[in-house]
Amino acid sequence: VSLTLTYFPVRGRAEVIRVMLKDQGAEFDEKVITMEMWKESTLKASCVSNPLFGQLPIFEDGDLTLYQTNAIRRHLARKLGLYGKDQREAALIDMMDEAIQDLLNKYIKLMFEKDDSGKEGYLKALPTDLKPFEKTLSGDKGSFLVGDKISLADYALVILLIHHQVLSPPCLHAFPSLQSYLKRLCARPNLHAYFHSDDFKNRPIIPGKRT
Amino acid sequence: MHVGPYTITYFGVRGRCGAMRIMMADQGQEWKEILMDFADWTKGDLKASCVFGQLPKFEDGGLVLYQSNAILRHLGRNHDAYGKDGKEAARIDMMCDGVEDLRLKYGKMIYQEYDTGKDQYIKDLPNHLDKFEAVMAKNKTGFLVGDKPSFADYSLFEVLLNHLVLCSSCLDTSPSLKSFVEKMSARPKIKAFLGSDAYKKLPINGNGKQ
Numbered sequence: 001v002s003l004t005l006t007y008f009p010v011r012g013r014a015e016v017i018r019v020m021l022k023d024q025g026a027e028f029d030e031k032v033i034t035m036e037m038w039k040e041s042t043l044k045a046s047c048v049s050n051p052l053f054g055q056l057p058i059f060e061d062g063d064l065t066l067y068q069t070n071a072i073r074r075h076l077a078r079k080l081g082l083y084g085k086d087q088r089e090a091a092l093i094d095m096m097d098e099a100i101q102d103l104l105n106k107y108i109k110l111m112f113e114k115d116d117s118g119k120e121g122y123l124k125a126l127p128t129d130l131k132p133f134e135k136t137l138s139g140d141k142g143s144f145l146v147g148d149k150i151s152l153a154d155y156a157l158v159i160l161l162i163h164h165q166v167l168s169p170p171c172l173h174a175f176p177s178l179q180s181y182l183k184r185l186c187a188r189p190n191l192h193a194y195f196h197s198d199d200f201k202n203r204p205i206i207p208g209k210r211t
Numbered sequence: 212m213h214v215g216p217y218t219i220t221y222f223g224v225r226g227r228c229g230a231m232r233i234m235m236a237d238q239g240q241e242w243k244e245i246l247m248d249f250a251d252w253t254k255g256d257l258k259a260s261c262v263f264g265q266l267p268k269f270e271d272g273g274l275v276l277y278q279s280n281a282i283l284r285h286l287g288r289n290h291d292a293y294g295k296d297g298k299e300a301a302r303i304d305m306m307c308d309g310v311e312d313l314r315l316k317y318g319k320m321i322y323q324e325y326d327t328g329k330d331q332y333i334k335d336l337p338n339h340l341d342k343f344e345a346v347m348a349k350n351k352t353g354f355l356v357g358d359k360p361s362f363a364d365y366s367l368f369e370v371l372l373n374h375l376v377l378c379s380s381c382l383d384t385s386p387s388l389k390s391f392v393e394k395m396s397a398r399p400k401i402k403a404f405l406g407s408d409a410y411k412k413l414p415i416n417g418n419g420k421q
Contacts, residue, residue, distance in 0.1 A: 064298055064301065066301055066305065067305055068304070068305045068308045068309065070304065070308050071301055071302075071304035071305040071308055072301075074300075074301070074304050075297065075300070075301040075304070078297060078300065079297070087285070087288050087289075088274055090284075090285075090288065091274065091276055091281060091282075091284070091285040091288075092276070094278065094280070094281035094284050094285070095262070095276050095277055095278045095281040097281075098278035098279075098280055098281050099262075099263050099277075099278060102263075128264075132262050132263050132264075135262075136262070
């Protein structure tokens with residue numbers, strides 16, 4: 001069964017999908033849509049009338065077509081066994097993931113601001129947002145956010161932390177558990193290979209800015 | 212997996228507990244409400260004990276959860292309201308995420324731009340509702356996905372009820388959604404809950420705007 005991701009040639013919201021699939025060794029095709037193609041094409045219109053949300057990414061799993069990054073991620077997590085060992089863990093993974101999405105939404109808002117004026121305030125507030133994850137990962141059971149296996153939420157957090165280090169290299173200095181978590185996850189063989197690949201490195205975080 | 216009992220700790224509003232209350236009511240579930248006074252909240256003791264410093268806090272037996280959409284999903288799993296298979300589950304997730312987008316827009320208007328932005332928000336609303344209208348019309352069962360209510364239905368229902376308070380004619384151009392709201396409201400347990408003091412006494416939002 002073939003997996004296909006359709007997205008812009010950036011990391012953006014889809015990168016977390018790529019990271020999950022790469023780590024799990026799941027093959028997938030990529031259809032790249034440039035901004036010019038997006039504006040001109042009937043693809044955007046067909047997304048709206050399809051009748052979903054007029055946005056990318058689109059993900060195809062055989063004959064199932066999905067929109068909304070988080071719905072795609074959850075589908076893959078269920079398919080690949082990345083949603084905890086039971087219902088209780090699934091609920092805790094969802095909880096962690098929702099909080100990560102809150103921070104991601106703030107980050108995306110900052111990235112799309114026209115100038116750097118919001119950056120200082122953002123970085124001042126960041127430790128408060130990171131503390132719950134630091135706390136969760138500290139202590140003797142801190143391998144992953146929930147349980148003893150990597151999950152949906154871990155992939156979201158790892159890429160978010162990587163991008164925050166680009167934004168502000170010292171941002172994890174006060175968070176030893178997050179640093180060690182990031183180091184451990186990035187040492188996973190497939191992730192290590194992917195994060196060092198040109199494929200990843202040459203893909204901008206968002207269009208036109210900062211990598 | 213439902214162990215129970217269910218307990219909600221939250222402020223005295225419908226807010227982000229609106230959908231889960233309607234869902235639990237419809238599913239015949241009892242739950243306890245712990246009302247948090249805002250002045251007590253700002254003292255910080257409970258806040259410090261909440262994983263993300265936020266309410267609602269939800270308890271299912273010994274399991275403590277935060278984040279309203281995580282709670283809705285947990286209830287979805289407990290009460291067979293997450294689709295009959297992986298395909299339905301994925302579509303339900305899409306719908307719920309779409310509802311969340313609408314909630315965020317509504318919340319922004321209510322809390323930040325009510326006086327200046329309300330009229331434009333109501334004007335723009337059909338553009339945000341048309342996706343749900345199209346899905347509802349296509350599915351033909353009276354639910355967003357499959358043939359029984361999912362947590363996405365309860366969430367959509369609740370947000371539409373709030374929008375009808377904002378503007379009572381806002382569903383007039385969305386016949387499938389209008390019918391959906393009518394049918395959900397008529398479900399016996401939901402009807403009883405919506406008619407109860409417990410529901411009626413709580414304002415929708417924390418700033419009194421609606």
